[in-house]
Amino acid sequence: MKLVNKFSYIFIAIILSSCNNKAEIVVENDNRKVVDTIQTEKSHESIAGIYKTQTDPDNTGECEISLEITKAKEGYLYFLQTKLRKLKGKATFTSNESGEKYLVLEGIKWDEYEGDISNEENDSITDSKPKAELEIPVGIGASYLKDTITIQNYGNSMNSYTKISECGRKYIQLIKS
Template identity: 35%
Template sequence: MRISLALACITLILSSCGNSKPEEHTTAVPSSDKSANQQATVVPKTTSADLSGTYEEVDDPDAEGCDIVVTISKAAGGYHYHLAYDSLSYEGQLGLDKRNDHTTGIVFKGIPYAETSIDDDDDGTNARTSSDVGGELEGDTITIQNYGNSMNYYVKLGGCGLKYIRLVKRH
């Protein structure tokens, strides 16, 4: 009995010696008034670079129907795009959606999906028709998931068989 009590006391003492406060990662930030450095939590940089330029599909130059070129220009009201591929051409406003996880969604407004599954509303219209093609912007690369699966069927840019279309900015 005394041994059990002694082991319980030792276990309690040892477990209370641990540091219960999580470790915080900090970095020194130079002070503008030349006083002592202050501590700041490291936060990933977000860029507000100009998106203007020409973006081209680069993954598979032999992929039939995937010779996609997008030109993005900055105007007073925001960004506009011109997307061309496989003898098709679209123009419109470009939407940007900065997300909490530090990624940026990009939306080419006014491009209808090439194919969607048929889910008719009560009024007989197709509930899955979309006129905005979305993707993700990371650095100088725009990635578009071009088609879904059997449970969520869609094709955004018809004629291009790539699942993920990567458009890289030409420099």
């Protein structure tokens, strides 16, 4: 393949990657085609911004939360503000093999955590660690989809916890403004 054609493919890939978050480079060598996909940082940059809860007519409790995600040199930072507190720290943004995106707000201690409460009658026999000594988790995980961050705020009868007690919603949806 001519050197000019190789540079043309690379130039096209750069242009496409600036428009999309992916670009494919096709290089022909010895009658074989090799396709390489280039991922750019732009797919992660889209998470930066200000997210807020919206009013919910079905929920009588107030739930005003704002979350600002900013891009830093080594990743992302967050600033979370509720009616009762203002917290800031590192935000970790990842995605799994299926493309689902996740955000963890590091350093935020959950408000309540009772752990697995499905076998409370047997706890005194099988559980060597009393409930009072359970370590409260730190770090709030959330899913990210199309400019919406969703936090599962509390658990169920099998796994009792509350992450942000000043909001009574089971799922806190923060929408980019």
